[in-house]
Amino acid sequence: MTEIETPGDMDALVGKKLGVSEWLTVTQEMIDRFADATGDHQWIHVDRERAAREMPGGRTIAHGFLTLSLLPRMARDIYRIRQRSRGINYGCNKVRFTNPVPSGSRIRLHLTLKASETIEGGRRLITENTVEVEGHDRPAVVAETISLAFY
Numbered sequence: 001m002t003e004i005e006t007p008g009d010m011d012a013l014v015g016k017k018l019g020v021s022e023w024l025t026v027t028q029e030m031i032d033r034f035a036d037a038t039g040d041h042q043w044i045h046v047d048r049e050r051a052a053r054e055m056p057g058g059r060t061i062a063h064g065f066l067t068l069s070l071l072p073r074m075a076r077d078i079y080r081i082r083q084r085s086r087g088i089n090y091g092c093n094k095v096r097f098t099n100p101v102p103s104g105s106r107i108r109l110h111l112t113l114k115a116s117e118t119i120e121g122g123r124r125l126i127t128e129n130t131v132e133v134e135g136h137d138r139p140a141v142v143a144e145t146i147s148l149a150f151y
Contacts, residue, residue, distance in 0.1 A: 002079040007123040007149035010081070010116040018127075021074035021109040023134065026062050028103045034066040048103075057102050064097035067107065067141050071129050074109035081149055090124065090146040099138040106134040114144065122150035 002018050004010060028048070035041045043050050044061055051060040072089065081087075101107060108131070115126040124146060131141040 001077065004079070004081055006083050007081055007116075007125075007151060010113060010123055010125055010149070013113045014116050016113060018111045018113055019078040021077040021111075023106040023108050024070065024074060025106050026067070026070075026101050026103065028060060031060060031062050031066065031103055034063055034069075038063070038065070040065075059102040059104065061100040061102055062105075064141065067097070067101050067131055068092075068095060068143060070107070071109060071131075071141075071143065071145060074107075074131075075111055075127075075129075078109065078111045083151070084122075085150045087150070088148040090148050093126070093144040093146065095141065095143040097141055099133060099136055099140045101131075101133055101140045107140060108132050108134075119148060122148055124148055 002013070031045050035046050040063055044055060045063055046060060048060055052058045055061065110130040110132060112128040113125065114128050117124040126144060126146050129141065129143045129145055130139045133140045
């Protein structure tokens with residue numbers, strides 16, 4: 001894990017890979033709970049029997065937005081700013097869902113810091129996020145995200 005003292009110390013890491021998260025299993029329960037929270041109950045996500053018949057690989061797949069929403073959870077395995085009052089997800093510049101995540105798959109995050117910019121009271125951090133699916137050549141998600149870290 002990369003550990004730094006303050007948000008300003010992120011400047012020294014611009015252009016560098018911050019690290020890789022631990023593996024995280026995306027379970028059917030996670031997918032079902034996300035479907036309930038968002039109202040997206042499309043059969044490819046929640047109907048195991050139909051997926052077994054009609055989906056490549058015979059399994060349901062995670063929502064792309066579920067995989068995207070797991071970025072903060074996986075990023076906490078990669079880096080930590082010790083002296084930070086708060087952090088806020090600010091948005092995304094670009095997101096692509098490039099490969100499905102079948103139920104039961106393990107994923108992990110590769111994180112690179114692209115920019116660290118001064119804002120009032122902290123830093124705006126722009127990161128390149130690549131979500132790997134175990135056993136697959138193509139990543140599931142490639143996203144450039146923005147977060148704010150305050151002193």
